[in-house]
Amino acid sequence: MSRVIHIDQSPxxxxxxCAKHMFRMSTVEPLLSGGSRVVLLDPRDAEALRVIMKHKLILGEVKRSPSHIARQLPPNGSRR
Known part of the structure; x- marks a missing residue:
């Protein structure tokens, strides 16, 4: 179960x-393609948010800002 959700709403x-339902967020960022990307801390909260926002979910590919910090391994595949 993914903690990441793309929603057609402002951050x-x-x-x-999330504050109203006491869902704990890791981050929320606006998407270049419209809407927002939210990462919740608990997969159960993410699933509950999906149910609440079922008519506003963005399915398929989204375009993120190039300024987001991706957590990726260095090119040689080793951790530093």
Missing amino acids: SAIEAL
């Missing part, structure tokens, strides 16, 4: 909704 609207 501030998502933050307010």
Whole structure:
């Protein structure tokens, strides 16, 4: 179960909704393709948010800002 959700809402609207339902977020960022990407800390919260926002979910590919920090291994595949 993924903790990442793409929603057709502004980051501030998502933050307010998560606060209302006491869902703990890791991060929320606006998407270049519209909407927001939210990462919740608990997969159960993520599933509950998917149910609440079922008509606003973005399915398929999204375009993220190039300024986001991706957690990836260095090119040689080793950890530092």
